[in-house]
Amino acid sequence: MRHIRVNKVYSQLLAFLASEAVFLNLVSWSPIKLVAFGILILVPGTFFSYLIKIPKLILWPSRVAFSLILFMLIGLILNTGLPFIHIITPLKVVYLLPSITLVTLLLAWLALKRGTNRVQRNPNKITVKIAIMLTLFLLMLIAAVLGTIRLNNGSGNQLTMIAFGGLAILNLIAIFILKKSERYIFPLILYITGLSVLLMFSLRSAYAVGWDIQTELHVFNLTASNHRWLISNDNNVYNATLSLTILPTIFKEFLHVSSETIFKLYYPILTATLGPIVYAIARKLSTNRQAFLAALFFVIQGEFIQQLPALARQEIAYIFFALLLFYIFDKSLSNQIKKIFIIILGIAMIVSHYSTAYVGLGVLLIGAVVFRIIMSCLKTPDRKEKSFISVKILAALLLVTFFWYGQISNGSGGLITAIDTSFKNLITENSQEQKSIVAQEVLFGKPQSNITLVDEYSKNVINKQLSPNGKTLLGGNLVSAASVQSVPIKSSLLAKANSTITFISLKSFKLFLILGVIIGMFQIIRHARLKVDYPALYSVALGFSLLLLAITLFPSLSLFYNFERMYQQSLMILGVVIMLGGSMLLSYILRKKIYALIVISILIAGYFFSYSGFLTEITGGDPNMQLANYGTAYDEYYQHNGEILAGQWLVNTKRHDQSIATDVFGQVKLNRFYNTDKQIYNNLIVHILDKNTYIYETYTNRNLGVELEQYNNQIVAINFPTSIINNQKSLLYTNGDSSIYY
Numbered sequence: 001m002r003h004i005r006v007n008k009v010y011s012q013l014l015a016f017l018a019s020e021a022v023f024l025n026l027v028s029w030s031p032i033k034l035v036a037f038g039i040l041i042l043v044p045g046t047f048f049s050y051l052i053k054i055p056k057l058i059l060w061p062s063r064v065a066f067s068l069i070l071f072m073l074i075g076l077i078l079n080t081g082l083p084f085i086h087i088i089t090p091l092k093v094v095y096l097l098p099s100i101t102l103v104t105l106l107l108a109w110l111a112l113k114r115g116t117n118r119v120q121r122n123p124n125k126i127t128v129k130i131a132i133m134l135t136l137f138l139l140m141l142i143a144a145v146l147g148t149i150r151l152n153n154g155s156g157n158q159l160t161m162i163a164f165g166g167l168a169i170l171n172l173i174a175i176f177i178l179k180k181s182e183r184y185i186f187p188l189i190l191y192i193t194g195l196s197v198l199l200m201f202s203l204r205s206a207y208a209v210g211w212d213i214q215t216e217l218h219v220f221n222l223t224a225s226n227h228r229w230l231i232s233n234d235n236n237v238y239n240a241t242l243s244l245t246i247l248p249t250i251f252k253e254f255l256h257v258s259s260e261t262i263f264k265l266y267y268p269i270l271t272a273t274l275g276p277i278v279y280a281i282a283r284k285l286s287t288n289r290q291a292f293l294a295a296l297f298f299v300i301q302g303e304f305i306q307q308l309p310a311l312a313r314q315e316i317a318y319i320f321f322a323l324l325l326f327y328i329f330d331k332s333l334s335n336q337i338k339k340i341f342i343i344i345l346g347i348a349m350i351v352s353h354y355s356t357a358y359v360g361l362g363v364l365l366i367g368a369v370v371f372r373i374i375m376s377c378l379k380t381p382d383r384k385e386k387s388f389i390s391v392k393i394l395a396a397l398l399l400v401t402f403f404w405y406g407q408i409s410n411g412s413g414g415l416i417t418a419i420d421t422s423f424k425n426l427i428t429e430n431s432q433e434q435k436s437i438v439a440q441e442v443l444f445g446k447p448q449s450n451i452t453l454v455d456e457y458s459k460n461v462i463n464k465q466l467s468p469n470g471k472t473l474l475g476g477n478l479v480s481a482a483s484v485q486s487v488p489i490k491s492s493l494l495a496k497a498n499s500t501i502t503f504i505s506l507k508s509f510k511l512f513l514i515l516g517v518i519i520g521m522f523q524i525i526r527h528a529r530l531k532v533d534y535p536a537l538y539s540v541a542l543g544f545s546l547l548l549l550a551i552t553l554f555p556s557l558s559l560f561y562n563f564e565r566m567y568q569q570s571l572m573i574l575g576v577v578i579m580l581g582g583s584m585l586l587s588y589i590l591r592k593k594i595y596a597l598i599v600i601s602i603l604i605a606g607y608f609f610s611y612s613g614f615l616t617e618i619t620g621g622d623p624n625m626q627l628a629n630y631g632t633a634y635d636e637y638y639q640h641n642g643e644i645l646a647g648q649w650l651v652n653t654k655r656h657d658q659s660i661a662t663d664v665f666g667q668v669k670l671n672r673f674y675n676t677d678k679q680i681y682n683n684l685i686v687h688i689l690d691k692n693t694y695i696y697e698t699y700t701n702r703n704l705g706v707e708l709e710q711y712n713n714q715i716v717a718i719n720f721p722t723s724i725i726n727n728q729k730s731l732l733y734t735n736g737d738s739s740i741y742y
Contacts, residue, residue, distance in 0.1 A: 006112065009050070013108045016043040016101075023097055023254040033255050037266055040254060041067045044100070047107035051114055055332050057187075058280040058323070061273040065323050068247065068270070068316065069348045074099050075246035079229050089227035091246065093253040100250075124184045133174060134185065137192045140166040144196040148203040148626070157617065157627045160200055164614045164627075167193050168605050171296055175289055175601055186292045190275030194299040197612070198268035200626040202309035207639035208260050209625070210310020214671040216244050220312075221259050221672075224249045240405060243316035243352040263312050271308065271315040275299045277322040282576035284329050285537055290583060293600055294575035297509075300608040303568035306624065306633070314565070317353030320345045321360045322572050328364075328389055329536055339393060346397040354405050359547065359569060361398055364389055366543035367536070374535050388536035454718055457711040465686045494619040498610060505607040509578055516574075516581025517545055541577050544570035636665050636708060636715070640699045642737020647673050649733050649740060650694060654679075661687035662696035663707045664715075670696060682709055685721055688728050695729055695741035702739060 021027045022036035045063030048070075054062050075091060078099060082090035089095075140163050147159025174189055201209075208217050215238055222233040223245040231239060238244055248262045255266070278298045282291035298304065308315055324345040327338060350357040371388055520538045551566050571578075579600065586596030609615050613624030625633040650660060651673050660670065664682040674680055684707060687693050697720075700706055707720040729741035 009047070009108055009111055012043050012046055013105070015039050016104055020097065020101070022256075023093065025256045028256065033257065037251070037255060037269070041270065043067070044070050044104045044107060047104065047111045050111035051107070052337055053333075055280075055330060057283060058277065058326055061277050061280075061319070062323060064270065064273055065319055065345070065348075068319070069344060070103065071100065071250050072242045072247050072348065072351070074103060075229075075250050076242065079246060083228070091223065091227045091229065091249050091253065096250055096253055127182060129177070130182055130185055133170070133178070134188065134192075136166070136170055137189055140170065141192055141196045141199075144200045145203065148200050151627075151629060152203075152205060154629065160627055161614065161617060163196060163200065164612045165609075167196055168608045168612075168614075172601055172605050175292060175597070180288070183288045183292075186288060186295075187276035187279050190279055190292070190295050190299060191272050193296070194275040194304070195268060195272035197299065197305045198271055198309050199265075201306055202264045202268050204625055205639045206260075206641065207644055208263050208310070208672070209637045209639050210307070211637070211668055213263060213310040213312060214668050216312045217259060217263065217672045218674070219244045220248050220263070224252050224259060227253075237354055237405065238313070241313045241351065241353055243313045247316065248312070264309075267312050267315050268309055270319065274304075274318055274322055277319070277326060278572050278575060281322065281326050281329070281572060282579070284326075285534065285576050286580060289597060290579045291576065293597075293604060294571075294579045297578065297604055297607075298568075298571045298575050300604070300611065301568055301571065302611045303564045305612060305626075307564060308568070310637075311565075313353040314356055317349050317356035318569070320349035320352060321356055321569070324349060324360070325540070325572055339390060342389065342393055343396070346393070347400055350397065350401050350404055354401075355565070356569065357401050359566065361394065361401060363540060363543040363547060363570075364394060365398075366546060367540035368394065370542050371536055371539035374539060388539070453711055453714055453716045457709065457716045457718075461683055461709075461711060462685060465683065494615075495621065498615040498619045498621075501606045501615065502610040505603045505610065508582070508603050509607070512578045512582035512585065513545075513574060514581070515585050516577035516579075517541060519581060519584055520577060537573065538577075541573045544574055635700045635704065635706070637668075638699075639669060640737040642735040643669055643699055645735055646696065646733060646738035646740055650696065653732075654694060658692050658694065659687070659690070660694045660696050661690070662698065663701065664710045665700070665708050666696050666698045669698065684709075685724070688721065688724060693742075694732075695725055697725075697739040697741070699737045702737070 016039055019036035019039045022033055023040075027033075027036075041064050042060070045065065045067035048066045049059060049063050075096065078090040078095055082095060087095070143159045143166065144163035147157065147161075147163055150159055151157055171189065171193060174186070178185070208214065215236070219234055219236065219238045219241075222239070223229045226233065227249070229242075229245040229249070233239060248259070248267075251262050251266055252259060255262075257266075275295050275298065279291050279295035282294040286294065308318075324342060327333070327341045327345065330338065333341070346361075349360060368389055368391070517538070520534070520541070548563070548566055548570060551563055582600045582603075583593065583596050586599050587593050590596055590599070613627050617623055617627050623631040623634075625631065625638060628634060629638075647670055650670070654660065656679075659679045659681060661681050661684045662670065663684055667680050667682045670680050681687050681693075684695065688695070700708065701720045705720050705722065707718050709716045709718065725741055731739060732742050733740040
């Protein structure tokens, strides 16, 4: 055993030292950089795992997470300490690499000194069936990447359709053909599935696509270009998150790639570990098949597939939060080690993303109260726990959150404002205006039509903001609803079938969630299954359920942290509750558990086919951006080369006393160049007469003649005022995709 341990440590250390050829930019081949990145995020955490016995089920995601924490800590220490000795660029590779290498060597030495009792031989064997299954999943990953590249080059979506369809079918097959002894590959299957769907979004366009990611990219570039993180660089809460400043800067220094590549390729590689972590959490309550379905349900959500890759700070924070949940409920570690892990992961989550921290700590606080009530009511002699998480630790984490975002930055103000506004709007008649679009659909039905929105937008925005002189100069009817060309339905019968599949799967999972919570609480009351942390897990599940209810009822909370993000985060716990509720109901109806498993698997496959856009591409209708070079999402978010060139032209030309007017998505795309859009205005028509203002015309404005604005948290499509701009402004720059007027 000692010989095996020494060989492992030395071989891993050798791999790390060999990868420094990439970190020193001696090797520049992209595939080698991917390998070096894998070694970088695994080896330091692996040495750490040799010191403390980490549960096997969560071993390699924990190694990744602890490596990330180590990098952020070293970067923060260097960033804080080196300027005192007059080194003003502490985040350069010349300082980072020796520091991280030294710590890695120290961990390796401690691992060797500690002994061999922490490492065991892997008893799992790779059978022919497993080899074939993994090969097929890897082929789907390759199809996803190549298909996305083909779409970016203007080709068809055949490969991406194969990837989506193949992933759904292969996951169904894996559930039923893998024997119990072979299901140890479930986490790896979930990782490949998650990575495939993430890359199909993140790799669209040669540039970062999405809303928040543009500002995230700007904040990242401020730190990377200065080789130092300073709050004064940008007084924005984004700049207080180490997941956008120090961590990506370290990766960029080591890998010598563009900032875009870090967010578009390397961050999704990290984010895909969420599937295996959710699987490990679900195994606390369920069988491996049920846990697999719960984790699969997590990674096929629209929020995971289409929004999470565009929220870099949340990608990293989710990893820490999910692991935090696992270790809170884990009983294999000593209480002392467990508390240390909870504190480390909690602080890492806090400094990575403010909203994830607010929600995560809020859920734990609610869960702790519910757990205390449950245990008091049960009065079971052998259950002495007063809480599943130490009150002192929870209070300490809340204090760290307040200090980090309340004192270091202005981040706590958003939470206070959201809560204050929510209670004020609770008594207002038109509370619908302050809800996210999903919350509107939950409470009030479908959102307003575009024509109605344009009328209200013209009355409440344009007429109020535009001066009387401006109205006279520009004429009477300033805005008109754009006739946005809808994608035709190929088959009404297939489209109806698609809607039916979506409706049935969505309603079924809602029913399963309600039943899962009710039945779970009933089992607790009857003293069932208390040998595991059943009450603790269901207390947190109830906490998430209450927050989901609150976010639909309290208006401004759905704007501070929208329903989609809250729902995705809650599925880390609620996913397994949904699967248990469905299994119990269907087993009672169908009399056999295997039949229940089959029905749930089919529902998940239907859900995946529907929400991935796979069925829409067959039936016709508005497509997802991963599958087409047209449609609403493409028009709003896709970043064209000409738009970047026009933005760079503005950076080089615009004076500090000049401003820019564009539509809401032009504003989003320009956020990568400017500090928190202080000099960038939407509601373009209001600013056309401003003599000191540039007009930024996007690809959608120019080629579709549509201006997109935001009103009542919905998108308003109006005709782009080309004739007015031509009369009031002069064309200074154009490249076919984008134009600049002044």
